[in-house]
Amino acid sequence: MKKILTIFVISLVLLLAAYFAFVYYVPYSEGTRSGELIKVSNKGVVFKTWEGEISQGISGAEIFKFSVLDKDKDVIQKLNELQGNYVKVTYIERYTTLAFWGDTKYFVTAVDKDISPHFNKKSD
Template structure:
């Protein structure tokens, strides 16, 4: 009986580990988006996650929400510096997310300051 119970728990642990590895290492899509960085914040009570938003339209009509993993310290610092400016971000979309990673399925991996197309440069 103990051996059967052990094998059941071992099987469940392996399935859960494989599921988490699949969600973390296999991206659904990758891409870039550009817009005005309107929000970057750390939120949560027990598990703090970094969340952000860029406005991709005039007057904030189209908002793109994203998360940043805690391991990406350089990206977090750069986003904090560039808040309110026009940026281009590279992201990875995952199939799902876990509450300890962030609210969004989109995870920013790189951020670059970009020239705004809304400013008339004469």
């Protein structure tokens, strides 16, 4: 009986480790998005996570919500500095998220200031 319980516990631990490794290391998609950075916040009671929003439409009807992992300190700093500006973010989308990573499946890995297409049109 003790041997069966030991095998069960080891199997359960290995399955959980494989699940976490899959969710963390295997992205569903990768890409970039541009828009006006309208929100960056560090929120949560038990797990503090970094969350943000980018407005991708003129009226703000299309919002891209994203999370940033705590280990990406330079990305968090740049997001705080660029709030209110037009930015281009590079992100990975995961199959799912965990409470201590963030609220969304989209995780920003890089951010750069960009030129807004709405305010940079030259008139002839």
